[in-house]
Amino acid sequence: MSLRGRLFRKESRDRYIERDNRFEKTISGGDLIALGIGAVIGTGIFILPGTVAATKAGPAIILSFVVAAIVCSVAAMCYAEFSSALPVAGSAYSYGNVIFGELIGWILGWALILEYVLAVAAVSTGWSAYFSSFISGFGIHIPQALSGPFDPAHGTYINIVAVIIVCLIAFFLSKGLKSSIRINNIMVVVKIAIIVLFLIVGAFYVKPTNWHPFLPFGVKGMFQGASTVFFAYLGFDAVSSSAAEVKNPDRNMPFGIIGTLIIATILYIGVSIVLTGMIPFTKLNVADPVAFALQSVNQNWMAGLLSLGALAGMTTMMVTMIYSSSRLVYSTGRDGLLPKTLGEVSAKNHSPLHAMTIVTIVIAILGGLVPLDQLTNLVNIGTLIAFTVVSFGIIPLRKRKDIPNHGFKVPFYPVLPIISGLLCIFLMTTLSAETWIASLVWFAFGLLIYFTYGIHHSQLAQKDDSQ
Secondary structure, X not given: OOHHHHHOOOOOHHHHHHHHOOOOOXXXXXXXXXXXXXXXXXXXXXXXXXXXXXHHHHHHHHHHHHHHHHHHHHHHHXXXXXXXXXXXXXXXXXXXXXXXXXHHHHHHHHHHHHHHHXXXXXXXXXXXXXXXXXXXXXXXXXXXXXXXXXXXXXXXXXXXXXXXXXXXXXXXHHOOHHHHHHHHHHHHHHHHHXXXXXHHHHHOOOOHHHHOOOOOOHHHHHHHHHHHHHHHHOOHHHHHHHHHHEOOHHHHHHHHHHHHHHHHHHHHHHHHHHHHHHOXXXXXXXXXXXXXXXXXXXXXXXXXXHHHHHHHHHHHHHHHHHHHHHHHHHHHHHOOOOOHHHHOOOOOXXXXXHHHHHHHHHHHHHHHHOOOOOOOHHHHHHHHHHHHHHHHHHXXXXXXXXXXXXXOOOOOOOHHHHHHHHHHHHHHHOOOHHHHHHHHHHHHHHHHHHHHHHHHHOHHHHHHHHO
């Protein structure tokens, strides 16, 4: 077989479904929405509506979230169709393998590993900061040496709280998905309840005059705000990683993905309306605009509750992303592109324990030892690459007669998938040169692994050699 033929050999949908039958189907549509909300709604809901309103959009931040949701919903519909047609683990990685071939699948998988691992590592450091601030109120202080990344010049050697929270979440996930999903669902309810409570309390202090002028930065500012808050919606794609463990995936996968986006949009818009109505937008360019707004109207008790909501938000985000990244790494092991032991599923817990262990170690090292300020932008490019390929992938997916789909299909085909792909490409052009350079280094490393190991050990390679 030619090199080109080896690079673009395609996986079988039926083989994926057969291999993934080792998972236990325990996830309902409601569980999927909780996973999605857990990933999408984090501490950003308490920060972005204020800071972006102050610097880019003004009260029109409300419309910025609407525009961003419309853009994101098109990509979400593409994911919903793929997850309905291909109810397998691995999300865009597996879709790429089936539709475009092994090399494209690997590149997508490598992009998603970057997205999930860096996102969790970054959030674990934020969780550590909030938790340290919370316990300091009780007179408990973490020693400086254990409170930050490895930086001996400033007296820090490891962020021990970040390491512990990542290991605890992975431990609960490894014990079985049912109990982990239950805990995640409870924390999502707590988080939403705190947001709704803010909306109710804040509504009493809304002054319509604060919404004037509504477009202080013009329509251009509103669209700039939309491009910034677009990234607040990222994370719904992680839901598609769970397809192999979902009951009735034809119906529940689209329900979970699209339902996540609808609920997230309502919450973001609600917070934007109340926040910009409580305080003039010019005063919202602070680190904690929602807490600041509450304190300015003497609602300090509610500002304290926000810390609890922030901790719950970050915890559920880590649950979803650690879970999704372990399924992604499992998928690459299942296909032989990484060591096969990573593709094993525990008969007892129906969980890929080896993949979970590797993911946990990597995230704990990054969160505990490495300053992540400059790396978090890489999360965006990994996501947008996956969005782009999945969007355009709807076209060849529809042409595959061997892949039946009795569930959700993107309306206005092929116009909407093409628009979605082009919008994602446009957003990628807005990322900084530093982000592109760092991502090229990451993908070069990924291609090195593929050409030295993956291409020779893949299941498809072994199948070709046996014929």
